Amino acid sequence: MFGSISDNLITPDELAGFLRISKSSIYRLVDERKLPFCKVGGSLRFRKNDIDKYLDDVCFEPRAKR
Numbered sequence: 001m002f003g004s005i006s007d008n009l010i011t012p013d014e015l016a017g018f019l020r021i022s023k024s025s026i027y028r029l030v031d032e033r034k035l036p037f038c039k040v041g042g043s044l045r046f047r048k049n050d051i052d053k054y055l056d057d058v059c060f061e062p063r064a065k066r
Contacts, residue, residue: 009038009045018051 029035036050
């Protein structure tokens with residue numbers, strides 16, 4: 001039961017590596033409330049599903065040639 005929940009949570013270090021941005025950028029996006037996050041016992045965690053949705057919201061399709 002708990003394996004599936006904890007497997008869904010990632011740390012700021014893991015998220016920074018996945019997005020290929022700095023950990024300070026992760027914390028800035030959290031401070032600006034642009035990234036969805038959870039606080040677990042004072043530690044910052046991210047749900048993989050929330051990050052996938054975030055990426056869907058910030059990604060754009062290329063423009064058609066005119």
